[in-house]
Amino acid sequence: MTRLTRYLLPTEKEAPADAEATSHKLMVRAGLVRQLGAGMWTWMPAGLRAHRKAERIIREEMDAIGCLEMLMPVIAPAELWQKSGRYGIDELFKLQDRRGAELVLAMTHEEAITFHMARAIRSYRDLPLMAYHIQTKERDEPRPRAGVLRTREFIMKDAYSFDRDQEGLAAAYDLQAGAYDRIFDRAGLEWYRVESDVGAMGGIGAHEYMAPCAAGENDVALSDAGYAANVEIATATPRPVEGLPGPLEEPDRVDTPGAKTVEQVCAALEVPAGALIKALPVLVGDDSEPLLVVVRGDHRLNEIKLANALGRPARPATAEEVGDVFGAPPGFIGPVGAKAPILADEALRGTAGMVCGANEPDAHLRGVEVGRDFDCDFADVRTVEAGDTGPEGSEIRIEPAIEVGNIFKLGTRYSEPLGATYLDEDGKEQLIWMGSYGIGPARIVAAAVEQFADDRGISWPRSLAPFDIHLVTLGKEGEDARRVADEIYEELTREGMDVIYDDRDASPGEKFADAELLGCPLRLTVGRKGLENGEVEAQVRRGQDKRSLPLEGAAQAAVELWRALP
RNA sequence: CGGGACGUGGCGCAGCCUGGUAGCGCACCUCGUUUGGGACGAGGGGGUCGCCGGUUCAAAUCCGGCCGUCCCGACCA
Numbered sequence: 001m002t003r004l005t006r007y008l009l010p011t012e013k014e015a016p017a018d019a020e021a022t023s024h025k026l027m028v029r030a031g032l033v034r035q036l037g038a039g040m041w042t043w044m045p046a047g048l049r050a051h052r053k054a055e056r057i058i059r060e061e062m063d064a065i066g067c068l069e070m071l072m073p074v075i076a077p078a079e080l081w082q083k084s085g086r087y088g089i090d091e092l093f094k095l096q097d098r099r100g101a102e103l104v105l106a107m108t109h110e111e112a113i114t115f116h117m118a119r120a121i122r123s124y125r126d127l128p129l130m131a132y133h134i135q136t137k138e139r140d141e142p143r144p145r146a147g148v149l150r151t152r153e154f155i156m157k158d159a160y161s162f163d164r165d166q167e168g169l170a171a172a173y174d175l176q177a178g179a180y181d182r183i184f185d186r187a188g189l190e191w192y193r194v195e196s197d198v199g200a201m202g203g204i205g206a207h208e209y210m211a212p213c214a215a216g217e218n219d220v221a222l223s224d225a226g227y228a229a230n231v232e233i234a235t236a237t238p239r240p241v242e243g244l245p246g247p248l249e250e251p252d253r254v255d256t257p258g259a260k261t262v263e264q265v266c267a268a269l270e271v272p273a274g275a276l277i278k279a280l281p282v283l284v285g286d287d288s289e290p291l292l293v294v295v296r297g298d299h300r301l302n303e304i305k306l307a308n309a310l311g312r313p314a315r316p317a318t319a320e321e322v323g324d325v326f327g328a329p330p331g332f333i334g335p336v337g338a339k340a341p342i343l344a345d346e347a348l349r350g351t352a353g354m355v356c357g358a359n360e361p362d363a364h365l366r367g368v369e370v371g372r373d374f375d376c377d378f379a380d381v382r383t384v385e386a387g388d389t390g391p392e393g394s395e396i397r398i399e400p401a402i403e404v405g406n407i408f409k410l411g412t413r414y415s416e417p418l419g420a421t422y423l424d425e426d427g428k429e430q431l432i433w434m435g436s437y438g439i440g441p442a443r444i445v446a447a448a449v450e451q452f453a454d455d456r457g458i459s460w461p462r463s464l465a466p467f468d469i470h471l472v473t474l475g476k477e478g479e480d481a482r483r484v485a486d487e488i489y490e491e492l493t494r495e496g497m498d499v500i501y502d503d504r505d506a507s508p509g510e511k512f513a514d515a516e517l518l519g520c521p522l523r524l525t526v527g528r529k530g531l532e533n534g535e536v537e538a539q540v541r542r543g544q545d546k547r548s549l550p551l552e553g554a555a556q557a558a559v560e561l562w563r564a565l566p
Numbered sequence: 567c568g569g570g571a572c573g574u575g576g577c578g579c580a581g582c583c584u585g586g587u588a589g590c591g592c593a594c595c596u597c598g599u600u601u602g603g604g605a606c607g608a609g610g611g612g613g614u615c616g617c618c619g620g621u622u623c624a625a626a627u628c629c630g631g632c633c634g635u636c637c638c639g640a641c642c643a
Contacts, residue, residue: 013592013604014578018636038635089643107643142567142641150642217642474602509603527602537602 002467004502008045010034011514021215023449024147026458030517032466039144039152046518047445049466049498051155054441055134057186057463058157061179067130067159072112074136078102080111084417091139105138110414110436113160118420121162121432127422128168130175132159132437146215148442149402159437164422166204169409169433173205176407176437180209184404187444188461188566190451194220194228196406197304209405209439211447216400223390223397232304235380236388236396238296238347241274247352248367251336257362260331262297265364269355273298277348277356277368279333281317281326281340284310290317290325290340292333294356295382296347302383309343309379332357335374336365342376349378402447405439449519452542458519459542462565467500469562470520472511474527484551485526488536491555497562516541521565524549524558540565 008031015025016035027033032047043051059069078094081087081104087094093105106112113131121127137156144150161172177193184191189211196208208230210220221227221234229235259265262273276297284291291314295301307313322330327339334357335342348354352369370376388396415421415432424430445464452459462468471489475481482503489501500520502511508527515523525537535548538561549557 010576012577016636017578018572020637035635086643090641091643110643139643143637143639145637476601505601507601507603507605509601509605511604512602513604525602529602 002498002500004500004504007500009500009514009518010044011517019147021146021149021450022213022453023149023215023446026449026453026517027147027446030458030519033148035147039141039150041148041151046466046500050445050460050464051441053464053466054187054444055155055157058183058439058441059134061183061186062132062157062159065130065175065179067132067176067179069133070131071133072106072109072116072135074106074138076104076106076112078104080115080418084111084114084414086111091141093138093140107137107139108156108158108436108438109133109135110160110410110434111418114414114418114420114434117160117162117432118415118418121420121422124164124422124424124430127162127164127432128172129162130159130172132157134441145217146446148446149215150217151442154440154442157439157441161435161437162420163433163435164424164430165433166411169411169435173407173409173435176435177207180405180407180437180439183439184209184211184444186463187448188463189404189444189447191404192220192222192228192401194230195233196230197232197308198408204411205409207407208403209407210401211404211443211451212399212401213447213450214400215446215450216402218401218403219398220401221384221388221390221396221398223394225390225392225394227390227394227396231383231398232302233308234384234396235305236384236390238299238382238385238388241272241296241298243272244275245271245353245355245366247369251365251368251373253358254364254366255362256332256364259362259364265355266297269364269366271355275353275355277335277354277370279335279338279357281322281330281333282306282314283317283321283325284314285312292326292335292338292340292342293345293381294335294342294348294376295345296351297355299345299347299382299385301345302381305383306343306379306381309381326359328357328359329361332359332361332363334359334365334368335376336368338374342374343381344370344376344378345382346378346380347382402443402450403440404443404447405437407437408435410434410436453519456513457517460519460521462521462562465498465520466518467498467520468522469497469499469558470502470515470518470523471499472502472508472515472523472525474508474511474525476505479528480531481526481528484531484536488524488526488555488558492558495555495559497559522558522562524554542566 010031012029015029019025034042095103134157138153141152163169191211193207196206198206219231221229221231256268259268277294278297280293280301282291326333348370354368355366356368358365386398390396412431420432421429448464449458473485492499521541523539530537534551536554538549539546
């Protein structure tokens, strides 16, 4: 029974002043969600329906690949997290019980499920195995933002696979990827799968599922040849530099007083930014080994790619450290005669006629040739840019996107510290190979709002809409238009449709505006005008196409129409 | 964590500079008139002005501290 007179759909004409993202504004305005605190959001009845529809799609596809649903608690003993090495994470909520025992609120459930599987799995005969749950996650985010897109508490589907070796993991990974493809297709989203960084979690391979939209927090590098990667790890061929000065026999020192930035040096020497070698002094690892990273002047260093290339994290040296360790003031550091080992970005390989700092104040060198004038290692450590060249000569473009899911080859990252092993055919103890697979249903919902909204409000894909059909009556109690709408409502409900029935005594404009804001795929209007012609009006939300349905069999016709919608 | 902004009925805002009766639009309640694109009239209810302290005869307004929220950046298992 979903009559608007007996329902809670607190719509607003105006969005909260502090809302920025489309989905944030519209989900609040449409009465789907309400804020309780920073990063704390309540799902109102209609919003919860959309969330549940996303969950249901996920559940069906997980079940279909034999992934077993279970449920683990949010609260967990700190000891497990100390064992896995994740207790130190800042985002982890930590607490004590009344006896002072240390507890955590789980941000994912690798520890919990590995704990259980370590006990349940004994033999190779117990493998492979996949399990998932749909459970609340808690993260002390430094900066919650954009409504439900980044919150401190949210519901996540997290699945885990358990296999006897790397090949088994690869098979489970593929199975999950197939299910993920179907999930995001069914959700009606525009999406793509991209290669992603394995991050601090450790692992041996990962992909992210991205839904492109303006509110996205991630930048994705794409090309028409099918290339898709998070810019955190994307790689491409850079654009060549135009107007590069010719090579010189040997480096030539020039005075560049006060020219510390790329722009200032370019202006002083009248060369393009791409003719510069930009030197970035960093300190590597726990023991802060100095390293001079050099990239082309028009490129940016990518710290994630650098960390991956080095196998450990590096941080930029502070201004004092630059002087002390690298022997020249910031802005005038260069690779020629450098006081630290040099790592050059691949884009610099074989370049000549370059300009770099002279390792003394107010001077640069011209005519520098990489390889001739200094020795270095090479690695791809720059951030790709729009206009770079991808596979098959395709042009790279960069788009913002929401991460709606990720799949991750964990390997033995958790089975080792938590002792999850099995006995093989030879009775030998072996580590279990694991994968983890996450999806945020709230992000699916928000991404759908972002991707399909227009100036009137939300336009749900059929599979996520809180209701299938939004039935509006313009008749009051006792009038024909009310009586007919009541009948159509009953019939649609019997047909299995989820119907929201606007039986309020409000003006037509108000009802239509609310219907378009809420964004259900099909609106039916029963009013006196239509009835006089023996008609019920149907309006498809996406595109606002209107058509008339004969009163006789209107409910059936509406169901038919609904089935054909996106 | 760095930078910026904001906090006044449910929502959006004015008032603060220059201290003196808390105000507007929407929403809400009652009655009446309206009824195919956010109606109209009349009447009405609702606010510790984020919190604490200070200055003052008097503080939404001035001063100090704290808290909260948002935006940009960093971070993001």
